[in-house]
Amino acid sequence: EAGVTQFPSHSVIEKGQTVTLRCDPISGHDNLYWYRRVMGKEIKFLLHFVKESKQDESGMPNNRFLAERTGGTYSTLKVQPAELEDSGVYFCASSQDWSPGGYTFGSGTRLTVV
Amino acid sequence: SQQGEEDPQALSIQEGENATMNCSYKTSINNLQWYRQNSGRGLVHLILIRSNEREKHSGRLRVTLDTSKKSSSLLITASRAADTASYFCATREMNRDDKIIFGKGTRLHILP
Numbered sequence: 001e002a003g004v005t006q007f008p009s010h011s012v013i014e015k016g017q018t019v020t021l022r023c024d025p026i027s028g029h030d031n032l033y034w035y036r037r038v039m040g041k042e043i044k045f046l047l048h049f050v051k052e053s054k055q056d057e058s059g060m061p062n063n064r065f066l067a068e069r070t071g072g073t074y075s076t077l078k079v080q081p082a083e084l085e086d087s088g089v090y091f092c093a094s095s096q097d098w099s100p101g102g103y104t105f106g107s108g109t110r111l112t113v114v
Numbered sequence: 115s116q117q118g119e120e121d122p123q124a125l126s127i128q129e130g131e132n133a134t135m136n137c138s139y140k141t142s143i144n145n146l147q148w149y150r151q152n153s154g155r156g157l158v159h160l161i162l163i164r165s166n167e168r169e170k171h172s173g174r175l176r177v178t179l180d181t182s183k184k185s186s187s188l189l190i191t192a193s194r195a196a197d198t199a200s201y202f203c204a205t206r207e208m209n210r211d212d213k214i215i216f217g218k219g220t221r222l223h224i225l226p
Contacts, residue, residue, distance in 0.1 A: 006156075033213060043157075043202060043216035056213060091157055103214065105149075107156030 025094030038088035137203030
């Protein structure tokens with residue numbers, strides 16, 4: 001089965017620009033999560049979708065970040081306008097409805113804001 | 115809130131030696147997981163240990179869990195250069211089936 005896929009793998013944008021990250025979860029996985037690791041620090045939770053609904057978005061840093069999951073399939077995370085402190089690696093993960101196991105993570109998108 | 119806290123923050127050892135990393139957490143958990151991130155790459159799930167388990171093995175990996183002390187350790191035996199990476203513990207809180215919370219990670223460097 002295909003894993004979790006993230007696009008692009010790397011993005012370099014200027015401060016003030018907009019960037020959209022995409023995550024394709026494993027087919028059939030209702031749960032989709034976004035995390036990010038900024039400046040080599042800890043990996044922080046951003047939000048959790050169950051199908052197309054936002055179950056928990058307590059980790060979203062501010063209103064410059066907008067996540068969507070139309071139709072409960074792939075998800076996008078838009079940063080508008082991007083700031084320097086948004087640089088980091090953004091990870092997406094998916095899991096089945098009730099998965100006692102580990103999550104399957106994508107390879108991440110490295111975002112560099114200059 | 116921050117859950118897992120790994121120590122040491124950084125560890126350098128000679129190839130062939132064993133590496134031990136520790137993780138402490140604060141709340142009651144369903145399970146604890148260890149992940150690896152190679153530089154610039156994605157997160158790889160290494161091993162999961164449930165709250166009713168005390169020890170688990172997977173290849174060169176050995177994980178222990180002490181729920182009374184709210185701590186876990188990850189042992190990598192006979193380290194290799196390819197083990198150079200950041201290692202994170204992550205916990206899923208008891209009675210919650212949603213997000214997992216990561217610690218700050220341990221940077222492991224295997225010296226040739």
